[in-house]
Amino acid sequence: MFKRRYFMRLNWSLQKKILGGYSLVLVLLVAVLTWAFINLDELGRASDSILSENYKSIIAAENMIDAIERQDSAILLIMTGYHNEGNSQFQKNISHFLQWFARAKDNITIVGESDIIANLDSSYDQYLNCFSHLRLLFNSHSTDVAEYYHETVLPLFNKVRESCISLREINQMTMFTASEKAQSIARRALFSMSVIGLSALIVGMIFSLILSRLIVRPLRQMIEATEQVAGGNYDVTVPAGSSDELGQLGQSFNTMVRQVKSFHDLNIRQIFSKKRKVTQSCEALMMDYLSLTVIIKL
Numbered sequence: 651m652f653k654r655r656y657f658m659r660l661n662w663s664l665q666k667k668i669l670g671g672y673s674l675v676l677v678l679l680v681a682v683l684t685w686a687f688i689n690l691d692e693l694g695r696a697s698d699s700i701l702s703e704n705y706k707s708i709i710a711a712e713n714m715i716d717a718i719e720r721q722d723s724a725i726l727l728i729m730t731g732y733h734n735e736g737n738s739q740f741q742k743n744i745s746h747f748l749q750w751f752a753r754a755k756d757n758i759t760i761v762g763e764s765d766i767i768a769n770l771d772s773s774y775d776q777y778l779n780c781f782s783h784l785r786l787l788f789n790s791h792s793t794d795v796a797e798y799y800h801e802t803v804l805p806l807f808n809k810v811r812e813s814c815i816s817l818r819e820i821n822q823m824t825m826f827t828a829s830e831k832a833q834s835i836a837r838r839a840l841f842s843m844s845v846i847g848l849s850a851l852i853v854g855m856i857f858s859l860i861l862s863r864l865i866v867r868p869l870r871q872m873i874e875a876t877e878q879v880a881g882g883n884y885d886v887t888v889p890a891g892s893s894d895e896l897g898q899l900g901q902s903f904n905t906m907v908r909q910v911k912s913f914h915d916l917n918i919r920q921i922f923s924k925k926r927k928v929t930q931s932c933e934a935l936m937m938d939y940l941s942l943t944v945i946i947k948l
Contacts, residue, residue, distance in 0.1 A: 678850035686843050703759045704825040710754035711818035714770075715811060717747035718777075722807050725781065728788060729795060740781065747774065754817060760824050763817065770813040777806040872903060884911035 720743045727736030751770065758764050780803045787795045871888045878886045884907060888900045 678846060678853060682843050682846045682850065685846065686839060703757065704821040704828065706757050707754050707759075707763070707821040708818050708825070710750040710757070711814045711821070713750040714747050714754070714814045715818070717743040717750070718774075718807060718810050718814065721747070721781075722804075725784065725799065725803065728785070729799065733788070737785070744778070760820055763820060766813055766817045766820065770810065770817065773806060773809045773813060777803070777810055780806055868897075868900060872900065875903065875907070879907055879910065 721740050724736040724738075724740035724743070727733075727739065729736075751767075751774070755767050755771075758767060780798075784795065784798055784803055787798055868888070875886045875888045886907065887904045
């Protein structure tokens with residue numbers, strides 16, 4: 651009721667009231683779209699972070715694990731007598747390991763990742779030095795080859811491999827966190843768009859109801875007043891409190907009714923005046939007739 655009265659008292663034309671109400675709904679819809687674009691942009695950035703940063707480090711770690719395991723298999727080939735084949739496989743996987751290590755080193759984005767890369771670099775250098783010493787022992791036909799492998803080379807292999815696994819796991823954990831963040835952004839976007847969209851729908855419905863009452867009620871009052879005027883009641887008026895087109899129409903209607911009433915009253919007075927004149931003439935004629943009748947009898 652308060653909103654309708656306030657809406658009626660606004661010194662606006664009917665067109666401005668309609669445009670003003672629907673402009674509010676339009677603003678809410680624009681807010682929904684803007685908020686949606688903002689959240690979609692954040693979601694896209696989170697997805698880019700998942701795909702472009704952590705995924706590269708995970709792939710690098712997996713390839714380094716594959717390379718170091720192939721190098722360990724190459725050492726076992728050398729120890730079992732396949733020296734040329736084992737040495738070729740080991741050397742080939744050195745370049746493979748270093749290639750992916752360089753990619754991981756250039757893609758440090760997580761706290762603690764640089765420490766893992768530093769330990770991995772140091773451990774892998776020690777591993778290569780130990781392999782060189784192992785090959786010298788093997789070429790000298792030393793009986794300490796198996797013991798040296800088990801006591802020195804194998805622990806360094808496990809250390810390098812564990813560092814690669816740590817690098818993979820820290821990036822997987824960050825990737826999982828980024829995925830949860832993306833899901834949270836998506837849920838927030840869905841909730842906020844639902845709330846704002848529902849608010850826009852409610853505001854639109856309220857405005858449509860107010861607008862329908864604003865237009866229909868004065869027209870209905872005018873129809874009822876027109877019927878009363880047609881029935882002969884010229885004292886009827888319609889409310890014309892607003893300054894819009896409907897208020898102006900009501901004022902014009904009231905002016906018209908007053909003019910019709912004036913014409914009606916004027917016609918009635920003229921009719922009564924003529925009636926009195928006719929009556930007086932008839933009475934005068936009747937008196938003359940009676941006088942003439944008396945004279946004749948005399």
